Amino acid sequence: MNKIDPAFSDRPRRKRTDEIVDAIKRMIVEHGLAPGDRLPQERELISQFAASKGTVREALKALEVQGLVSVRTGPGGGAFIERMSEGRAMSLLSNFLFAKNLSIANIYEMRKALEPQLAASAAAHIDEAGLTRLEHIITIYDHEPADAAERWNQRMAELDFHGVVAEYSDNPILAFTCRFLQRLLKDLTIAQDIYLQPEPVSRASGIGHQRDLIAAMRRRDPAAAAAILAEHMTEAENHMLSLQAQLQDKFLEEIHPSRTVRRRSS
Amino acid sequence: MNKIDPAFSDRPRRKRTDEIVDAIKRMIVEHGLAPGDRLPQERELISQFAASKGTVREALKALEVQGLVSVRTGPGGGAFIERMSEGRAMSLLSNFLFAKNLSIANIYEMRKALEPQLAASAAAHIDEAGLTRLEHIITIYDHEPADAAERWNQRMAELDFHGVVAEYSDNPILAFTCRFLQRLLKDLTIAQDIYLQPEPVSRASGIGHQRDLIAAMRRRDPAAAAAILAEHMTEAENHMLSLQAQLQDKFLEEIHPSRTVRRRSS
DNA sequence: AGATATTTGTTCGTATGTATT
């Protein structure tokens, strides 16, 4: 057995758990294990690494959090190779950006640059089924909302519209990034406050753009699709920023209450 | 981003470890714990959650992998709140994109859209010290490389140049994304093969653009900075793609060896 | 520098939960 062990003993003394994590990772790449394949069972790993149950379990937990394996109980159970889901990737990335205090402007600076590319890419690959899906989503917000709950759902559906477009891009990292930005907008508390405002995004204009986009995609016109998205993003950003400014004015009024009525629910 | 994970009990029976992970996460946000603050010690967590040592340790391991805490031994030791490092965030994201088979074109499609924005953003904030750093990096590749090793270092330095520019952007997510794309180029094996080619990127043109960029930044001209980067990215992409095509031709020759000499080292 | 106290890291034995047959 030839062991490739880059873990020398001069460093702060690596922990047994981390050694096992790396060893299993090497095992995965060396054996070319694919999603669905099973790792050796807990017991075998224990004897193979001469480690205790607890240590091996900690290593498997680390791999599980990284989205590399999932563990099942019962006969035939064990640790199976997984593909990390998009959702988990986004959650992990959110943990990183959590402390960074992103602003609406930060996010839209990226969306303005990327969504047009995404639309162009999708225009080249989307099929009639996809176009139908998009048309159906539009029907969710093609009318005035009856109450706050419907208004909220309409805002989410608008973001989902762009998420569906992303599905038809052939650029995985572009699609992921755009969808992640959409999710950030859903999660940002400041954005959520904005969405509760009477008219978060000029609906008529937004729907117009999205209908134009569908038409451009249907006639396979990537350049037009990109141009439409560029204009839509700029308008959406301006709308969001002006509403954000209005919210801040309201906030200042609350700080210096003249005869203001408090109205803000969590 | 205050997310309270709805932990229902009708689902497949949540594992004790995951319950503790979520409980600790809630503990962190409720107590407003900041990086450097310490969690209760292992012993206290064990009694607080009425769980065993192994279970609590698995939970802490999960939090550690997510970059939320780091654990230290010794007196006064324990689990301390951490900020996830950029490097860890990139590694986790790489795990997700690993299976996606990204191409050079995929990556440059994003770089073309984002690096100009980044340059414009940095132009507004960079200081003389940063400009000096950039000028120093250029000296690493302002001359013909003597051997393959130096050629490699020059290619890495060229990417680092853009990484330093990113440091001076005030848009955290834009900076992160650009630096991540740079790292992907360093890691992609196909890109690495390209970098070993005699002239991976037209050096003269690249350096010209980068000197122009420094000048534009020094006179605080974001629009010019963006324009320069747009041109630079387009040229770099064309160069990479043509070299990639050449490599593929070589590869095909090896598959159908006429009188080809094998020449490829790991 | 060395001894010591404190806290995590690892091991072992055992018992319980869960999915398959």
Next chain:
DNA sequence: TAATACATACGAACAAATATC
């Protein structure tokens, strides 16, 4: 239903790391 094969969880003891005196 019962038997089986696996992960999951518990508890006690011991080892290793590290701050403090």
